[in-house]
Amino acid sequence: MLQINNLVVEIEGKRILNGLDLTVKAGEVAAIMGPNGSGKSTLSYVIAGKEEYEVLDGEILVDGENILELEPNERAARGVFLAFQYPLEIPGVSTMTFLKAIMNAQRKAREEAELTTPEFMKRVRAAAEKLHIDQEMLRRGLNVGFSGGEKKRMEILQMALLEPRFCILDETDSGLDIDALKIVAEGVNTLRDPARAFLVITHYQRLLNHIVPDTVHVMANGRIVRSGGKELALELEASGYADYREQAA
Amino acid sequence: MPAVQETVERVKAIDVEQYKYGFETTIEMDKAPKGLSEDIVRLISSKKGEPEWMTEWRLEAFRRWQTMREPKWARVNYPPIDYQELYYYAAPKKNPAPKSLDEVDPEILKTYEKLGIPLREQEILAGVEGAGSRVAVDAVFDSVSVVTTFKEELKKAGVIFCSISEAIREYPDLVRKYLGSVVPVSDNFFATLNSAVFTDGSFVYVPEGVRCPMELSTYFRINERNTGQFERTLIIADKGSYVSYLEGCTAPARDENQLHAAVVELIALDDAEIKYSTVQNWYPGDAEGKGGVYNFVTKRGDCRGANSKISWTQVETGSAITWKYPSCILRGDNSRGEFYSIAISNGYQQVDSGTKMIHLGKNTTSRIISKGIAAGRSENTYRGLVSAHRKASGARNFTNCDSLLIGDKCGAHTVPYIESKNASAVFEHEATTSKISDDQMFYCLQRGLDEEEAVALIVNGFVKDVLQQLPMEFAVEAQKLISISLEGSVG
Ligand SMILES: Nc1ncnc2c1ncn2[C@@H]1O[C@H](COP(=O)(O)OP(=O)(O)O)[C@@H](O)[C@H]1O
Numbered sequence: 001m002l003q004i005n006n007l008v009v010e011i012e013g014k015r016i017l018n019g020l021d022l023t024v025k026a027g028e029v030a031a032i033m034g035p036n037g038s039g040k041s042t043l044s045y046v047i048a049g050k051e052e053y054e055v056l057d058g059e060i061l062v063d064g065e066n067i068l069e070l071e072p073n074e075r076a077a078r079g080v081f082l083a084f085q086y087p088l089e090i091p092g093v094s095t096m097t098f099l100k101a102i103m104n105a106q107r108k109a110r111e112e113a114e115l116t117t118p119e120f121m122k123r124v125r126a127a128a129e130k131l132h133i134d135q136e137m138l139r140r141g142l143n144v145g146f147s148g149g150e151k152k153r154m155e156i157l158q159m160a161l162l163e164p165r166f167c168i169l170d171e172t173d174s175g176l177d178i179d180a181l182k183i184v185a186e187g188v189n190t191l192r193d194p195a196r197a198f199l200v201i202t203h204y205q206r207l208l209n210h211i212v213p214d215t216v217h218v219m220a221n222g223r224i225v226r227s228g229g230k231e232l233a234l235e236l237e238a239s240g241y242a243d244y245r246e247q248a249a
Numbered sequence: 250m251p252a253v254q255e256t257v258e259r260v261k262a263i264d265v266e267q268y269k270y271g272f273e274t275t276i277e278m279d280k281a282p283k284g285l286s287e288d289i290v291r292l293i294s295s296k297k298g299e300p301e302w303m304t305e306w307r308l309e310a311f312r313r314w315q316t317m318r319e320p321k322w323a324r325v326n327y328p329p330i331d332y333q334e335l336y337y338y339a340a341p342k343k344n345p346a347p348k349s350l351d352e353v354d355p356e357i358l359k360t361y362e363k364l365g366i367p368l369r370e371q372e373i374l375a376g377v378e379g380a381g382s383r384v385a386v387d388a389v390f391d392s393v394s395v396v397t398t399f400k401e402e403l404k405k406a407g408v409i410f411c412s413i414s415e416a417i418r419e420y421p422d423l424v425r426k427y428l429g430s431v432v433p434v435s436d437n438f439f440a441t442l443n444s445a446v447f448t449d450g451s452f453v454y455v456p457e458g459v460r461c462p463m464e465l466s467t468y469f470r471i472n473e474r475n476t477g478q479f480e481r482t483l484i485i486a487d488k489g490s491y492v493s494y495l496e497g498c499t500a501p502a503r504d505e506n507q508l509h510a511a512v513v514e515l516i517a518l519d520d521a522e523i524k525y526s527t528v529q530n531w532y533p534g535d536a537e538g539k540g541g542v543y544n545f546v547t548k549r550g551d552c553r554g555a556n557s558k559i560s561w562t563q564v565e566t567g568s569a570i571t572w573k574y575p576s577c578i579l580r581g582d583n584s585r586g587e588f589y590s591i592a593i594s595n596g597y598q599q600v601d602s603g604t605k606m607i608h609l610g611k612n613t614t615s616r617i618i619s620k621g622i623a624a625g626r627s628e629n630t631y632r633g634l635v636s637a638h639r640k641a642s643g644a645r646n647f648t649n650c651d652s653l654l655i656g657d658k659c660g661a662h663t664v665p666y667i668e669s670k671n672a673s674a675v676f677e678h679e680a681t682t683s684k685i686s687d688d689q690m691f692y693c694l695q696r697g698l699d700e701e702e703a704v705a706l707i708v709n710g711f712v713k714d715v716l717q718q719l720p721m722e723f724a725v726e727a728q729k730l731i732s733i734s735l736e737g738s739v740g
């Protein structure tokens with residue numbers, strides 16, 4: 001589903017990704033772990049199409065199509081979703097209004113009919129309930145005054161409603177207490193599907209107890225330096241990233 | 250929420266025609282010679298069949314105007330206007346006051362239809378649709394009021410709604426009593442010019458105790474080249490009455506600038522209420538800043554009676570230059586003034602707009618909510634005055650001014666003046682300036698919105714408190730206009 005070949009990325013003249021290769025198959029949950037500053041968020045932004053990153057080399061294929069020339073919204077319409085490490089606030093735009101706008105924008109891009117209001121409400125209610133998001137929150141400005149944990153749950157709510165095919169979760173576990181972590185993990189697990197792939201970025205092993213990955217990749221200095229099964233995460237938990245830092249240095 | 254969708258549809262549709270109202274109509278026109286003199290003033294007055302007192306009133310204004318200078322204090326820049334190079338009177342030919350729509354030049358009707366006001370349809374629908382959703386329209390084409398709909402029906406309720414020219418002929422006592430009583434002839438350079446040469450506009454009188462049974466609306470359109478448009482609107486709400494009035498404006502896209510200098514006077518007597526809404530969409534000029542309407546407007550409401558209320562709501566999206574300060578004189582005790590404004594500037598537009606709330610009576614209250622949005626290379630200034638006179642004990646004002654910047658080549662400025670001569674007056678002022686950040690844009694795009702949709706969504710969120718003040722029928726239209734005017738503001 002996702003194939004990244006020799007990705008080289010700079011920002012402000014500083015090289016962040018250094019010939020990164022990564023493959024994620026349909027139905028797979030791949031975890032990326034790595035020390036702070038190793039380029040995990042950069043990778044997620046580049047896949048989603050953030051402008052200020054300069055791609056010097058390589059390609060990102062989604063279902064065989066190179067998406068590097070596409071606008072972020074075109075990538076979104078092809079099913080790329082990024083749950084942000086730091087979700088943005090949009091004052092004045094109620095969460096409900098925002099949800100309806102994004103759902104209909106994507107439907108339109110796929111030439112599907114607009115959702116009726118009752119159908120929209122039904123879907124939002126059902127998804128919100130699973131994530132323990134109350135109706136009052138949906139009436140507030142998007143992410144405005146939300147706690148860190150509420151913002152992360154709102155990201156998962158959007159993911160559930162948009163039903164993307166390729167989901168990137170950038171440190172969705174940070175700032176969550178254990179109960180919230182379980183709710184979020186449950187939300188992700190119910191979306192697991194043979195046609196859908198996940199890239200779960202995390203600094204800690206903790207999240208991976210609840211979202212059990214098929215593969216684990218270790219990132220250091222803008223590269224995947226080691227790949228393995230879920231046991232690799234446990235090993236990292238025990239030994240830390242020290243080895244990789246040195247290796248990179 | 251369907252409105253957001255409409256906004257989205259709308260933005261999609263406008264790639265081809267940036268300014269959708271920029272068409273020209275070919276109609277034979279009856280034009281006065283270029284330039285301004287006492288003779289031209291007399292000519293205008295006689296073309297309108299005005300009585301002697303009106304001609305004198307105009308001449309006095311003209312003489313006064315010759316001694317005045319254009320004001321320079323606003324934050325707007327434009328090349329000098331040569332007032333002798335303009336035409337002051339242009340009227341569609343074969344136009345001796347149409348009795349019904351059938352007598353109106355079909356070309357003009359077509360124009361209004363393009364503007365989205367199907368006059369004919371409205372009259373046909375008159376008997377069919379439920380009251381309340383209907384709107385009576387006075388359509389002003391260049392210098393002349395072309396047609397007023399629903400006149401007869403309004404008359405039954407006792408409401409007079411007609412062109413000001415007709416009012417001068419038919420209701421001279423009312424006009425003489427109130428014309429110039431809120432905006433005096435010598436008020437300011439543009440108002441004085443208007444007093445000398447105004448060619449048409451609307452007149453409304455709502456008698457004591459009457460709640461006007463429908464929205465009243467005027468559409469102004471400048472069509473002729475080099476024609477100044479000087480409308481005069483006079484609205485009187487007698488004791489205990491209520492009226493809601495909406496004004497819409499468009500002009501064709503032209504390279505040269507068109508001058509528009511209107512005067513609007515509102516008078517609310519005891520316990521009366523006037524709600525005046527404007528959706529202003531004059532041609533703003535092209536992407537390089539060429540052409541566009543210069544809009545120098547004097548709008549003022551007088552809460553003359555106790556417990557009266559005047560509320561201004563404006564959505565300003567067009568014009569190359571906007572110089573406009575709809576104000577309220579809170580003369581009656583317990584009277585209330587409101588000003589709700591959305592002012593959008595894009596391209597090279599310059600907006601200097603705001604309000605004045607003059608508290609004269611006891612326990613008078615006022616509320617100002619201003620939302621300024623600047624994009625492109627535009628400059629957007631809010632200028633407001635709140636004052637309390639010695640006798641205005643218990644006066645209260647709340648002001649909230651928010652500015653939103655799109656991009657980094659535009660400017661937003663807030664210039665609030667406060668004057669209080671009464672110690673018991675309480676004035677509150679809040680102001681914020683924010684910017685649509687690249688990160689917010691990326692976030693919206695990541696969720697599937699395109700740039701125009703994202704901006705429209707954020708802007709609509711920003712202005713929604715004010716949009717809510719508009720009559721329902723026009724809120725949707727205003728929302729569409731907002732997204733159209735922000736076309737091309739990003740990227
Ligand atoms: N906008 C930026 N400008 C300059 N440097 C940046 C920018 N964004 C990220 N970086 C740098 O890129 C490196 C990788 O950052 P990031 O991708 O956020 O790592 P991670 O998510 O793994 O912690 C860090 O050294 C960071 O300082």
Ligand SMILES: [Mg+2]
Pocket residue numbers: 040041042085170171
């Ligand atoms: Mg990160």
